[in-house]
Amino acid sequence: MxxxxxxxxxxALAALLPVLALGLALTATTPPAAAAATPVRxxxxxxSITGSPGCWRALLWNRLQSTGHTDVDxxxxxxxxxxxxxxxxxxxxxxxYLATNVANQNLLPGWLAATRPDVVLMHFGTNDxxxxxxxxxxxxxxxxxxxxxxxxxxxxxxxVAKIIPMNPASCPECGQxxxxxxxxxxxxxxGKTTAASPIVVVDQWTGFSTATDTYDGVxxxxxxxxxxxxxxxxxxxxxxxxxxxxxxxxxTVSPTPSPTLSPSPTTSPSPTASPTSAPGGCTATWRLxxxxxxxxxxxxxxxxxxxxxxxxxxVRFPLxxxxxxxxxxxxxxxxSGTTVTARNASWNGALAPAAQTTFGFLAEGxxxxxxxxxxxx
Numbered sequence: 540m541x542x543x544x545x546x547x548x549x550x551a552l553a554a555l556l557p558v559l560a561l562g563l564a565l566t567a568t569t570p571p572a573a574a575a576a577t578p579v580r581x582x583x584x585x586x587s588i589t590g591s592p593g594c595w596r597a598l599l600w601n602r603l604q605s606t607g608h609t610d611v612d613x614x615x616x617x618x619x620x621x622x623x624x625x626x627x628x629x630x631x632x633x634x635x636y637l638a639t640n641v642a643n644q645n646l647l648p649g650w651l652a653a654t655r656p657d658v659v660l661m662h663f664g665t666n667d668x669x670x671x672x673x674x675x676x677x678x679x680x681x682x683x684x685x686x687x688x689x690x691x692x693x694x695x696x697x698x699v700a701k702i703i704p705m706n707p708a709s710c711p712e713c714g715q716x717x718x719x720x721x722x723x724x725x726x727x728x729x730g731k732t733t734a735a736s737p738i739v740v741v742d743q744w745t746g747f748s749t750a751t752d753t754y755d756g757v758x759x760x761x762x763x764x765x766x767x768x769x770x771x772x773x774x775x776x777x778x779x780x781x782x783x784x785x786x787x788x789x790x791t792v793s794p795t796p797s798p799t800l801s802p803s804p805t806t807s808p809s810p811t812a813s814p815t816s817a818p819g820g821c822t823a824t825w826r827l828x829x830x831x832x833x834x835x836x837x838x839x840x841x842x843x844x845x846x847x848x849x850x851x852x853x854v855r856f857p858l859x860x861x862x863x864x865x866x867x868x869x870x871x872x873x874x875s876g877t878t879v880t881a882r883n884a885s886w887n888g889a890l891a892p893a894a895q896t897t898f899g900f901l902a903e904g905x906x907x908x909x910x911x912x913x914x915x916x
Contacts, residue, residue, distance in 0.1 A: 577610070578610045578611055578612040579610060579611050579612070579657050579658060579779050579782045580612050580614045580654065580655055580656045580657045580658070581611055581612065581613050581614065581656060581657070581658045581659075581660065581775070582613075582614050582615055582630070582631055582650075582651075582654055582656035582658070582659045582660070583596055583613065583615065583630040583631065583632060583660045583662075584615075584630075584631045584632070584647075584659050584660065584661045584662075584663060584684075585631070585632050585633075585661060585662040585663045585665075586632060586633060586634060586635065586636050586637075586662075586663060586665055586666055587632065587633075587634035587635065587665075587758065588632070588662055588665060588702075588703065588757075588758060588759065589630060589631070589632030589660075589662055589663075590617055590620065590630050590631070590632015590633060590634060591620060591632060591634040591758075592619070592620035592621050592622055593620070593630060593632045594621075594622040594759075594761075594764045595759065595763075595764040595765075595767035595768040595771070596613065596622075596626065596628065596630060596632075596768075597619075597622040597623075597624050597626040597628070597764075598764055598765060598768035599768040599771050599772060599775070600613060600626040600627050600628075601624060601626055602768065602772055603772075603775070603776075606776075608776060608779060611627075611779065612627065612629075613626075613627040613628070613629050613630065614629050614654035614655070614656055615629040615630035615631040615632075615650070615654055616629075616631065616650055616653055616654065617629065617630050617631060617632065617633070618630075629654075631650050631654075635666060636666060637666045637667045637670060637672070638663040638664050638666075638667050638677055638680045638681065638684065639667050639672055639676060639677060639680040641663075641680070641684065642679075642680035642681075642683040642684055643680070645687075647684055647687045647688070648687050648690070648691065651687065651688065651691040651692075652691065655691070655692065656688075656692070656695065657692065657694070657695065657696065657782040658695070658696045658697075658698065658775065658778045658779070658782050659688055659695060659696070659697050659698065660698050660700075660741075660771060660775065661681075661684070661697060661698065661699050661700065662700040662702055662703075662743060662767075663681075663684075663700075663702075664677050664681075664702050664720055665702055665703075665705065665717075665757065667680075667720075668702070668705060668713055668716045668717050668720055669705070669707070669710055669713055671712075671716065674716075674719050674720045674723050675723075677720055678720075678723060678724075678727045681699065681727065681731075682727075682731060685697055685731060685736075685738065688736070689736050693735055693736060694735055694736060694782070695736050696736065696737055696739070696778045696781055696782055697736065697737070697738045697739070698738075698739050698741050698771070698774050698775065698778060699724060699728060699738055699739070699740055699741065700740075700741050700742075700743040700770075701721040701724050701740060701741070701742045701743055701744040701745075702717060702720065702721065702743060702744065703743050703744060703747045703752075703753075703759065703763070703767070704717055704744055704747055704748070704749050704829075705717050705749065705756065705757050706749035706750075706753075706756040706757075707755065707756040707757050708756065714749075714831060715831065715834075717744070718829065718831075718836060718901065719866075719901075721744050722836070722866060722868055722899065722901060723868060724740055725740055725868055725869055725897075725899075726868050726869060728740045729869075729886055729887075737781070739774050739777075739778065741770055741771060741774045742770065743766075743767055743770050744828075744829070745828050745829070746766070747763065747766055747767075752766055820843070820844055820845040820913075820915065821841055821842060821843050821844065821845070821849060821852050821890070821913040821914065821915050822841075822842050822844050822913055823839050823840070823841050823842075823854045823856070823911035823912060823913035824839065824840045824842070824911070825837065825838075825839055825856065825908070825909055825910070825911050826838045826839070826840070827906050827908075828899060830906045833903060833904070834865075834901065834902060834903050834904070835862075835901075835902055835904070835905070835906035836899060836900070836901055836902075837899065837900055837902060837906075838897055838898070838899040839854055839856070839870075839881065839897065839898055839899070839911055840895055840896070840897045841854060841883075841890070841895060841896055841897070841898070841913055842890075842893070842894070842895035843890035843891065843892055843893065843894050843895070843915075844892075844893070845892060845915075846892055847892065848889065848890065848891045848892065849888075849889070849890050849915040849916075850888060850889055850915075850916070851882070851883050851888035851889070851915065851916040852882070852883050852888060852890065852913055852914070852915055852916060853880065853881070853882050853883075853913070853914050853916050854870075854880070854881040854882075854898075854911050854912065854913050855878060855879065855880050855881075855911065855912050856878075856879050856909040856910065856911035856912070857877050857878060857879070857907075857909050858874070858877055858878075858879055858902070858904075858907060858909065859877045859907070860904060860905055860907055861904055862902045862903060862904030862905070862907060863902060863903045863904065864879060864900050864901070864902045865900075865901050865902060865903055866900060866901040867881070867898065867899070867900035867901075868898065868899055868900070869884055869887060869896070869897065869898035869899065870882060870883060870884055870887075870898035871883075871884065872898070872900055881898060882916070883896075883916075884898075888916075
């Protein structure tokens with residue numbers, strides 16, 4: 540009689556074993572729930588054009604959502620300021636701030652630590668221009684800010700704007716000062732970009748009118764917000780494809796940074812191998828990028844339309860109306876009388892078939908419409 544309880548317990552345990560086995564089998568074969576994709580963290584960085592209220596951000600955010608780019612998180616220590624539509628409004632658009640002051644006062648590292656961006660959209664320098672800060676000083680501040688971004692995340696992708704035009708009533712010189720800053724950004728970016736942390740120049744200046752796209756000669760109206768959003772969009776979509784969410788200790792982005800918006804250089808600054816076959820041909824296309832009383836900005840796009848790579852190029856065009864070039868970038872530009880000769884810079888001479896690059900210049904006089912010629916060298 541004393542063994543009957545033991546026998547009963549053993550019998551009950553035997554009955555439970557199949558149930559336990561089934562439970563273990565279900566646990567082993569049921570796949571875990573898929574982890575949600577980590578969003579790419581995007582920081583809009585700048586002054587009041589970015590943040591007060593900076594409604595181009597609302598347009599950009601909603602366009603990303605409507606085109607399937609939903610794994611994006613706009614980040615910043617500041618929140619949205621309206622715009623009339625729902626959107627992710629976090630940003631670092633600090634009204635009245637100068638890029639030089641943000642760099643000198645080391646304000647950015649704290650913002651970076653709080654938000655950990657993978658991509659930075661930087662439209663910065665308007666207040667510096669207004670304050671008559673030298674372009675070289677502004678670019679030095681840009682460099683420090685980029686260094687701080689890379690210290691926080693070595694794989695940061697930086698989209699840097701050529702800032703929109705300025706024509707405030709209280710600063711008649713600001714228009715030309717803006718041109719002077721923007722004319723140097725391509726060269727600065729080419730020298731600062733890296734494979735791990737590419738810098739892409741986004742041209743917000745070309746085609747933007749202070750008369751129709753701003754409400755005060757400085758800040759964008761609804762039409763200006765739309766133009767800014769449209770310019771940011773393709774560059775940001777490309778950056779989303781490169782970015783790996785979260786800080787990493789080794790480069791995880793594409794090794795070939797490629798600014799794609801004119802007038803940014805669109806060729807890799809790394810020289811390619813010398814052609815092994817006969818050189819291809821090249822063509823040059825002129826474009827008037829901007830003008831003002833007594834001067835203008837010209838741009839020339841050089842394209843290799845041959846079947847073989849070229850190692851360098853030379854462009855010539857006339858300025859027959861007494862115009863004089865005062866400044867140039869992304870090419871070695873000389874003028875002899877009415878003839879202008881432009882030779883490639885060290886980093887943009889080698890062009891593969893169908894590749895192209897752009898150089899630009901400022902000049903005094905009335906805007907012409909020359910027909911440039913190009914020859915490989």
